[in-house]
Each structure stands twice: as C-alpha cells, then as structure tokens.
Amino acid sequence: MLKPMVIEPVRAFNGMDVLVARDEGLFAAEGLDVQFASREPGEMRSTADGTLEQPVSAQGLIQKRGAARMYQA
Numbered sequence: 001m002l003k004p005m006v007i008e009p010v011r012a013f014n015g016m017d018v019l020v021a022r023d024e025g026l027f028a029a030e031g032l033d034v035q036f037a038s039r040e041p042g043e044m045r046s047t048a049d050g051t052l053e054q055p056v057s058a059q060g061l062i063q064k065r066g067a068a069r070m071y072q073a
Helices: 016-023
Strands: 003-007 033-036
Touching: 016 033
Parallel strands: 003 033
Antiparallel strands: none
C-alpha cells in the first residue's frame, strides 16, 4: 500500500524533477503516492502584480493552511 504525500502544485519548469519522477513511477517505487494539493482562489495571483522589490508568491501558503505536507523552495 502506498503512503499518500500531498505537496503543493509544482510549476512545469521549476518542478520538472517532481513531475518526471512521478510519471516514471519513482515515488511509487519508494512507497509514496504523491498528490498535488489544490490552490484556493485567493492563493492564485499573477506575478504581474509584484515588483522586483516585492515579488508575488503563493509558495508555502498551502502548507501553512495544512493542506500540503511540503512545498518546493
């Protein structure tokens, strides 16, 4: 039986390693069922809303509210 592990959604380029590992069955081989948590509407923001001094990021919000066990830093 696989142990479920809920993580924050990954982005295609920053999280390519996670996506490939999942698709290749590497997590399953280690007994993990990696699942991606859903973002809530308030957690989806455009990077165009930020500046270089104050970038926009939702990183860590899903973990903070307890819906994910980890996030990619």
